[in-house]
Amino acid sequence: MWPDEVLRGGSGRKPARSGLRAKAGADSGRRRRKDKRRDDDSPRTFEMDQYLDYIGGPAGALALTGVAAASAFYLASRPSPEKPLVQLDKQSRVLPGPEMIRVSKFYKDSKDGKYVAFMDKDVRTLYESFRKGAKESNNGPCLGWRESPARPYQWLHYNETLLRAKNFGSGLVDLGLAPSPQTFVGIYSQNCPEWILAEQAAYCYSMVIVPLYDTLGPDACAFIIKQTEISVVVCEDDAKCNMLLDKSPRCLKKLIAIKETRPATNQRARNRGVEIIRFEEVEKMGAATDHPEVPPKLSDLCTICYTSGTTGNPKGVMLSHENVMAGVCAVMLQLGEHRPRSSDVMVSFLPLAHMLERCCENGVYMVGGAVGFYSGDIRRLSDDMKALRPTVMPAVPRLLNRIHDKVMAEINGSFIKKMLFNMAMSAKEGEMKRGIIRNNSFWDRLVFRKVQEGLGGHLRLMVVASAPLAGNVLTFIRCAVGCLVVEGYGQTECTAPITLTVQGDHVPDHVGPPVSCCSVKLVDVPEMEYYASQGQGEVCVKGTNVFLGYFKDEEKTKETVDSDGWLHTGDIGMWTPNGTLKIIDRKKHIFKLSQGEYIVPEKIENVYIRSQYVQQVFVCGESLKSCIVAIVVPDVDVIKCWATENKIPGTLSVLCAHPEVKQLIMDDMVSWGKECGLRSFEQVKDIYLHPDPFSVQNGLLTPTLKSKRPQLKQYFKPQIEDMYSKLT
Known part of the structure; x- marks a missing residue:
């Protein structure tokens, strides 16, 4: 749930008129005056309620005149629009043939049936991409966290992150793990720097990460550990250690605790034949032995990501380094100039156990950007963002719906608030339709400032995925936040991305064209009266981002991927006239x-x-x-x-x-x-x-x-x- 502070926070400053000064210049012997706003005397923002009191008072007419003047300034000072990267009325390419396969227009070789796998031939694994980011950042900040709500963020820089990851990986080898893509390491923790240190440590020695969901419960966690035969799990704290110990399989031998565990927990572990070791102890062991690194190949497994099925046991999706790099690079291409860069700071609060967050973070690390982790309490997320001031944010519809509902509840009680909100939305939508994205207009300062401040005030890119997002909410977020908001569609089996909306397309209720690492086709579902010839059917995907199969489950793999290599998603889609995909139904649950x-x-x-x-x-x-x-x-x-x-x-x-x-x-x-x-x-x-x-x-x-x-x-x-x- 989104905390109330998103909509309550404010500067408390009193309203003040903006300063204007006249600048004189000569032209053909005559002096002309031009009004120019001073950089050091920009208009001060003020609280909505103070503004409403101002309108309702004796100076109401004057205030409305001020609004008109500000609107005139708004129109006169609006920035020039951004040019779309593709024709918005033809956003995807149809390959010749009866299957009507669609591919990306962001990769020129897609017309020949080829897929993006990397952007730099020397950077094709997650091991290599992290080192490229370290170089790009010039040892800039990498992993950020804060000890308490009152403390500022502190940072591990790239070189220290690489050293600690290497030491931890060397320590894993000391614990008896072989440097091999057949060696699996579990991680059971909320997002934190140690999560990334453990992940990169595994990649230093070609090991495979198996995330355990924070809320799966003992049964599912025990199933995953047993199926993958994991002997070592990196565990966040005492409570999670105890949960794993509740039903620990015999293969589990060691828990590496990030935080301190109680003596009673340590004894309980020993009684079950499990040893608990502190995270920093493993680092010290590894630093002393300094085993040589064994980097992975692009075809090696990098993770087994278990999907949370609605029935039965979870399925282990096997993803290679090539799969993940292909997904990350395809999204980078589609974002164009808005893609992450070394100066960016991303907020990490979506679970790292899911591929959406993993892909977003790996994209930021690849370019040398920084990632700041939230405090672990979703109710304090707004406070974390105000302290972190992120520029990049992955988001999910549930969070955005909450923000939207809070704003709607606030304005519904006042005719004037609703009127100003509608005026602001109309103005910002008008700009969006002309390709203008900004957060510094008059309406941003007057109406949307609180929403923007609740998100840190510096967002320039938001990626939304994981569930359907209502069109009215997407449009509201785009207007209110004033940054590029793209909506994607994908699955764990496709390493996250299948399609993604493009900059310049303001129309909601679709999920964009295919990304350049895959092709998409629709197949008939006659029992539901969907036919590919009519532009409707089950969404099927093929490409470098499609998974290697379900771990130890050939039967379910064959049910999902056909003999021609097409992944059947179970979602029903339709092609819109401009070549974007719209998800309209679900094949299951009928x-x-x-x-x-x-x-x-x-x-x-x-x-x-x-x-x-x-x-x-x-x-x-x-x-x-x-x-x-x-x-x-x-x-x-x-x-x-x-x-x-x-x-x-x-x-x-x-x-x-x-x-x-x-x-x-x-x-x-x-x-x-x-x-x-x-x-x-x-x-x-x-x-x-x-x-x-x-x-x-x-x-x-x-x-x-x-x-x-x-x-x-x-x-x-x-x-x-x-x-x-x-x-x-």
């Missing part, structure tokens, strides 16, 4: 109603989630029933605001049981359904309001925040049965 109609619940959920009253929604049905129902978690801020305006008291739990609240949400959902073209049998016939969000902690979401549909259906079985009993 069910048939009693009258024979197919229902795709995720498609319906993506419509209903647009309602301002809905925070989460789970649509379900049965083959013996003729209609569908839904479990809805209301947006607490919006509902409480509505209840206050309508003089309905009570907590969220009380409001969820109130018939007027239920009718309000139901009507709005149905209205959205009609607007988005849902057929009558696709509209829910009843809803149950639940006050507590679905989460990883309560077992209703995967660690990547996808709904666990079987678990949700079982959890809400009584409520679902009750709704159906009233409908029959």
Whole structure:
């Protein structure tokens, strides 16, 4: 959840008029005056509420005149637009042939069926790319963290990072690990410098990193350790050591603790035949022995990244150094001049156990940029960003939705606030359509300053992925943050990126053209009436970013990758007229109603989630029933605001049981359904309001925040049965 500070923080300065000075010059014997704003006397920003008081007072007319004057200045001073890197009406290339395969226009050889694998022939592995970054940065800052909320960020520089990583890797060899791509090292930790030190240490000796999810639980972690036969796991703290010890397989011999562990934990480990060693001790051992490095080859495994399936055990996605480098380099090409550079600082808060964060960080390291890690408490993320002042940020829709909802809740209570917000959005959208990206306009200072300050105030690039993002939220974020915001689509099996939107394309509700490391085609799904000849079908991917297979699971690998090497994603896409991909459906999770109609619940959920009253929604049905129902978690801020305006008291739990609240949400959902073209049998016939969000902690979401549909259906079985009993 996004902390309130994002929208509360402010400078507290009083309003002040901007300074203008006249500059005299000679022209044909005559003096002309030009108004020019001084660099050292830029307009001071002021709080929204102070501004509103100013308008509402006796000087209201004067204030409105000031707004008009500022608007005139805004129009006169707007910067020149950026030129798109490709034709926006033809963003991808169609290869000849009946399959209508589409490829990137950012790589000239893609027309010959070739894929990007690297940008520099001497930099083709993650081992080499980190060293290139060290050189590019001239030993600049690399890994940043802070000990407490009151302390500033401190930094490890590149040379020290390389030395410590080499020492730690040498220490792993001392512990009995062979320098080989058949040697697996587990990491079970939140994002921190030691995570990257351990990763780079493994690459120094051709070892393979196996991340363990922070929220998978003992069973899944034990399964992963046993399947990969890991003997050594780098573990964050005492609590995580104990969780691994709960069901530790016999192959687990050593835990390397980043933080101090209790004597009781150390004894418990010894009782189970496991030794706990401190991280710095392994570094000291390695420094003393100084084993020679054994760099990996591009075809070697670099990681086995386990996907969090909604059912059954997780699957181990095998990715090579070439896979990851191809994905990183393809994204770099597509970002053009906005790509990461050595002066950039990236904030790290998305889990390093997932490939989105891993790819983003490796891209920053490759160019010599710096990465600052959040404190570990997502509620303090805004404070971390204010201290770090990042320029690059990977983000997920859940976070951006929270920011959007907070702003909407704030402006909905005031006509003037809403009016100013709409004026600001209109002005910024107008600039976006002309290819202008900035965060220093009049409207940025007046309306969007708090949002920008909550994100550190210096963002220039945001990459959004992992789940669908509503078009209105994407447009809001682009306007409010004032930086390039690109949205991507991908899978762990494709090392993260498959498509990515391009700079200059302001139109939301698509995920861009293919990146240059892969090609994309659509294949028929006749049972759902999707046909490639009509530009719709299952998204299939082929390229240098496609994984090597599932670890020790040939059967599932063959189910996912066909004999021609095409990865079948399970997502349904369609090509837009300008050559971008739009994800419209999901092949899995479909069910048939009693009258024979197919229902795709995720498609319906993506419509209903647009309602301002809905925070989460789970649509379900049965083959013996003729209609569908839904479990809805209301947006607490919006509902409480509505209840206050309508003089309905009570907590969220009380409001969820109130018939007027239920009718309000139901009507709005149905209205959205009609607007988005849902057929009558696709509209829910009843809803149950639940006050507590679905989460990883309560077992209703995967660690990547996808709904666990079987678990949700079982959890809400009584409520679902009750709704159906009233409908029959």
